[in-house]
Amino acid sequence: MTTTTSFGTWNNHGDRTQLTVEATVAAYISGGSSEWLERVNEEGHFNAMVDAYRDAINAALPDGVTLNGNEFYGPYYAENHGWDEDLNDELGQLNITAIIETIDLAAIVERHDPDLINQDATLDLGAQWHTLTIGDDIVIDLPVRVNEVIPAALLREIADLALTDAGWERTGPWGTPAVALHTPVTRLT
Incomplete structure (x- = not known):
């Protein structure tokens, strides 16, 4: 059995x-509008973040x-330290600060942002490539050229896979095809 201690x-x-971790996240998102912060708290997004x-x-x-x-714990005895020495600081201690700095808090907040969780996805059937647009900002080129003959069901399946790969899932049916197909989507967490 390994003896542990506070780090x-x-x-x-x-x-x-x-x-606390909670205070750090709260400080990070504190610049949001009061309406947004209220939704973040009331709808459980803060806890998810x-x-x-x-x-x-x-x-x-x-x-280990x-x-x-709000406490870090690890093995007490150096012989139980199973990490590479390059993770240590200049004093030979595990550099927890440097490890935490590699984590993108902005991406975590964005993944749980109530304004970004539920969006509309549009499968554009024009141009040279079929493209999938989520909300206003995320554009995914599908690996299917417009001039390729592909059944609509297969194209929707490819779009569903692209949504999943991008961290989204469809929450409703694809609309009727015209120049584009539309569907509601939600971010996977």
């Missing part, structure tokens, strides 16, 4: 200006080291 607190390694951030931190930490609450 320090969130305030020591994660964010020297905040005492915090949980995803904690999960990302724990996934990035080496085996965890963030539990």
Whole structure:
């Protein structure tokens, strides 16, 4: 059995200006409108952001080291440290701060942003390539040229796979084809 010890607190390694992971996420999103912040809290998106951030931190930490609450724990004895020395700081201690800095909190917040979770997807049947647009910003070129003869059902299946690969899922049926197909989508979390 491995003996564990505290490696320090969130305030020591994660964010020297905040005492908790929750406070760090709250400070990060505090620039949002009051209406948006209210929806984030009331609809459970804040907790999802915090949980995803904690999960990302724990996934990035080496085996045997965890963030539990606002405390980091790991093996007490050096012979039980199973990580590469390049993860250590200049004092020979695990550089938890550097590990946390590799995590993109902005991407986590975006993945749980209530304004971005539910969108409309448009499968454009024009131009040279078929393209899939999610909301206003995400454009995915599908690997199907317009001049290729492909059944509509297969094209919708390819679009569904592209949605999944991009982290989305369809929540309704594809609309009737004309120049484009439309469907509601939600972000996978």
